[in-house]
Amino acid sequence: MRMRTIARIALLAVAFAAATLVFGWWSVAAVGILWGVVAGPGRRAGRTAALAASLGWLALLVVTALQGPVLRVADRVGGVLGVPWAVVVGITLVFPALLGGGGAWVGRVIREGKGKREKGSG
Amino acid sequence: MRNLGRVARLAPPVAVLAAVLYIGTCPVGPLPPLGPFLDPAAGIWSTATTVALPARADATIPGLTDSVLIRYDDRHVPHVFATREDDAVRALGYVVARDRLFQLELQTRATDGTLTELVGSAALELDRQMRRLGLARSAERELAGLAPDGLDRRLIDAFAAGVNAWIDELGRGQLPFEYHVLGRRPARWQPVHSLYLIRRMGYTLTYFGPEFERLRAANLVGTQAADALLPIRAPIQEPIVPSGESFPAFDRSPLPPPAPQTRSTTADDRTLGPTFDPRRRGASNNWAVAPARSASGHALLAGDPHLELTLPSVWYEVHVNVADMLDVYGITLPGSPAVIIGFNRDVAWSFTNSQADVLDFYAEELDDPDRPTQYRLDGAWQPLERRIEEFRAADGALLAIDTVHATHRGPVVWRDGRPYSIRWTVLEASGAGGAVYRATKARSVGEWFEAMEAYEAPIQNGLVADRSGRIAVRAGGWYPVRPGGRGDTIFDGTRSASDWTGRLALDRQPIAIDPDQGFLASANQQPLVGPDYLGGDPVSPWRAMRINQLLRSDSTVTPAALQRYQLDSRNVRANVFVPALLEAVTRGRAAGSLMPEVDDAARILDQWDRRYTKDNSAAVLFELAMRELARLTWDELSVNGSAQVRPSDMTLWRLLQDPASLWWDRRETADVVEQRDAILLSSLAAAMDSARARYGEPGSDRWRWDHAWSMNIYHALRLSALSALRIQHAGGPGTLNPLYAPRGAEGASWRMVVELGPEVAARGIYPGGQSGNPVSRRYDDRLSGWKNGELHELLFPKQSADLPADRVSAVLVLRPEGG
Numbered sequence: 019m020r021m022r023t024i025a026r027i028a029l030l031a032v033a034f035a036a037a038t039l040v041f042g043w044w045s046v047a048a049v050g051i052l053w054g055v056v057a058g059p060g061r062r063a064g065r066t067a068a069l070a071a072s073l074g075w076l077a078l079l080v081v082t083a084l085q086g087p088v089l090r091v092a093d094r095v096g097g098v099l100g101v102p103w104a105v106v107v108g109i110t111l112v113f114p115a116l117l118g119g120g121g122a123w124v125g126r127v128i129r130e131g132k133g134k135r136e137k138g139s140g
Numbered sequence: 141m142r143n144l145g146r147v148a149r150l151a152p153p154v155a156v157l158a159a160v161l162y163i164g165t166c167p168v169g170p171l172p173p174l175g176p177f178l179d180p181a182a183g184i185w186s187t188a189t190t191v192a193l194p195a196r197a198d199a200t201i202p203g204l205t206d207s208v209l210i211r212y213d214d215r216h217v218p219h220v221f222a223t224r225e226d227d228a229v230r231a232l233g234y235v236v237a238r239d240r241l242f243q244l245e246l247q248t249r250a251t252d253g254t255l256t257e258l259v260g261s262a263a264l265e266l267d268r269q270m271r272r273l274g275l276a277r278s279a280e281r282e283l284a285g286l287a288p289d290g291l292d293r294r295l296i297d298a299f300a301a302g303v304n305a306w307i308d309e310l311g312r313g314q315l316p317f318e319y320h321v322l323g324r325r326p327a328r329w330q331p332v333h334s335l336y337l338i339r340r341m342g343y344t345l346t347y348f349g350p351e352f353e354r355l356r357a358a359n360l361v362g363t364q365a366a367d368a369l370l371p372i373r374a375p376i377q378e379p380i381v382p383s384g385e386s387f388p389a390f391d392r393s394p395l396p397p398p399a400p401q402t403r404s405t406t407a408d409d410r411t412l413g414p415t416f417d418p419r420r421r422g423a424s425n426n427w428a429v430a431p432a433r434s435a436s437g438h439a440l441l442a443g444d445p446h447l448e449l450t451l452p453s454v455w456y457e458v459h460v461n462v463a464d465m466l467d468v469y470g471i472t473l474p475g476s477p478a479v480i481i482g483f484n485r486d487v488a489w490s491f492t493n494s495q496a497d498v499l500d501f502y503a504e505e506l507d508d509p510d511r512p513t514q515y516r517l518d519g520a521w522q523p524l525e526r527r528i529e530e531f532r533a534a535d536g537a538l539l540a541i542d543t544v545h546a547t548h549r550g551p552v553v554w555r556d557g558r559p560y561s562i563r564w565t566v567l568e569a570s571g572a573g574g575a576v577y578r579a580t581k582a583r584s585v586g587e588w589f590e591a592m593e594a595y596e597a598p599i600q601n602g603l604v605a606d607r608s609g610r611i612a613v614r615a616g617g618w619y620p621v622r623p624g625g626r627g628d629t630i631f632d633g634t635r636s637a638s639d640w641t642g643r644l645a646l647d648r649q650p651i652a653i654d655p656d657q658g659f660l661a662s663a664n665q666q667p668l669v670g671p672d673y674l675g676g677d678p679v680s681p682w683r684a685m686r687i688n689q690l691l692r693s694d695s696t697v698t699p700a701a702l703q704r705y706q707l708d709s710r711n712v713r714a715n716v717f718v719p720a721l722l723e724a725v726t727r728g729r730a731a732g733s734l735m736p737e738v739d740d741a742a743r744i745l746d747q748w749d750r751r752y753t754k755d756n757s758a759a760v761l762f763e764l765a766m767r768e769l770a771r772l773t774w775d776e777l778s779v780n781g782s783a784q785v786r787p788s789d790m791t792l793w794r795l796l797q798d799p800a801s802l803w804w805d806r807r808e809t810a811d812v813v814e815q816r817d818a819i820l821l822s823s824l825a826a827a828m829d830s831a832r833a834r835y836g837e838p839g840s841d842r843w844r845w846d847h848a849w850s851m852n853i854y855h856a857l858r859l860s861a862l863s864a865l866r867i868q869h870a871g872g873p874g875t876l877n878p879l880y881a882p883r884g885a886e887g888a889s890w891r892m893v894v895e896l897g898p899e900v901a902a903r904g905i906y907p908g909g910q911s912g913n914p915v916s917r918r919y920d921d922r923l924s925g926w927k928n929g930e931l932h933e934l935l936f937p938k939q940s941a942d943l944p945a946d947r948v949s950a951v952l953v954l955r956p957e958g959g
Contacts, residue, residue: 044164047161075180085189086189086192090915091185095321113163124157131149
């Protein structure tokens, strides 16, 4: 993976994390849509957004872990839901991926539609 | 066409995103909406950040008049230092909410019957019962009667302000764990909610009665036998109030025989009379020792209330100091502005339930059983009070509608299609909170009693000791006086002559002050042998007998001894029954008619020290034998194998004195007349067989007390993952350190020992921890100490600076607005 790609994913992850902190979980979808619209052509926008969203939430979990026992939370939640703690962590990382990736997919289709319209009218 | 193509291309990604957003927003099955739940900044993960208090925090509370300093010690007990009472109570509301916010709401909803709005339709039946009983409405009536500027009102207003200040301050990431799981937000705390607590405790401690059980017994074996099976006066007496006579005292007179079968063994419930399921709960111990019998020459007091054990605990430990006005340490019910059990600089106190009969049923005649509007009274129709109750789910959806009714006596409940109204002191009493609060300021036993004169319900055995060396106990409160005296039958609701005629005067209520014997003990036993009817369902006095035995034999009692007594696992009940079983074996052996399993059982019981230690196998066998003995003996009281009436072990003991009583004869063996020894031996044989089937041979790892019986401490929502289950426990039914069922959930909810010397010294513990956050180590950090029988030193600094710096874990400063 080229440095530029890594930097792009890192920046996007920061954007997802910041949006979550400020606006809440749903903003991951909004950032994903925006990313899909502004990202360059190609089919990788969704995958990039999914990975970055996961990393963004992982970063937030790491920050939380510095303040308290997140694995104990996972263990308690897993106990309540009847699943292993790792599943709770896994779902927490998959969920933003679906939100961010889904959003980016929508954004890409919007961008492509817009591009075709502009091409058609030009 | 081009637009259609664009929509077609957009549809799949939008559908996927919409689906993910839907899962994120809406609950799926038992799961909360995943978005807010999993949000790492504000969702369930954020509970990790609130497991410990910040070393230093400041907050502003509306209505505070002066700053309040709160220092948490290393056991997470807040020491509240204020200059005004109202400020101290505001601060108390704030710190309790900070640790126990979800518990506050849960117990409130459990009382006013709105649990469904928090946890869904699973709680509908509980809510229905609470709405029918009207505990919350009763609290509202008390609130309406409080003087706006009176102390009682000011206290609950201040407490509510403190709780709501914390709620208002809650950031996105500070919601308690359970709110995340349920996908809910905290409701605001109202002053009336503090008045719910004593009613909820009244429900726990007094919502039972012998009336329906007596009716069923009378239908099965006749009135005379029923009266003997469920006696008003306990057959074994070890009263709370010493009378100078020698105790324990035993009534060895024969039981009247059962009347010839009056109902067939296939009788249905309708012919037997209604059932009334609520079982007696909430036993407790307390005792006090006068200076003459203590090693130090100071009065000692110990208390351990037995309640359902929960996580978080029903109790919250706190020290409140208001300059020159109040300096009290102890446990409070979250939601109460007052310390309930504890001590101040001069006085210590604790409570046990009195088991007084404060609830009566009246068989009512209604104009229309399906849609009643009136009830008959003295030949005329009277209007029923009628109320529509709606039950809603968390999303506001209507789950059910009930119409509840009340007569002039109280709420109408239905049993087997028949209406009964209830009169119950808990629904009419007032002033309990204020009385308990004033008592925390008492400087002597006399002042404590004076403050508690306003206390009405639920009636408690209030044991108190002071630094001058006085000890005393009073089972004080509102005892109803009924026409005819007794309250253990169902009254005729169509006659106003059935109504209560007054209250038992204070000077006739059980009281003992500085008795010659030099100690006092209460363990829910019958309080005194007197002429007045106080209750018709006395508790077996095994615990009372044991503590009296221990205290009589020790004239230099120490706090360490009291701690040992609280953990005592020796069972007087076994002392009473094991010899009877072994004597029957001896006689059977002499007659040459002993089954081998009986011999085996006898060998085990013969070697037993009558203690319920964890590795004990005899205790397991004994409990099985007692269950079999009751089953085989009281066959007259069963229908289709189901026990309709459960006489106490005291009554069983009384029957043991009469080897040829007709009660021993089993009705299913028409051609044989069994006598006592045959039933005792059969019980032993059945117990031995049952034990072998369940646990293998004697000496196996499974045939141990802590395997067969254990303690379960459930989370308030009964979530197993947040509970402490299968706790090994040295104690059983009838021991001072009790366990009431094979998977018991009730036990010593707080243990406290206080020495009232020149400086009060106290130790205590409850199972659980101060924090309600299941992720915090403070959630259950005291549990292992409680299991091991430890008591922690209770720090009681006179000033905030007196709390040793190395024992301060956090500081909170509450300031008035603009301060």
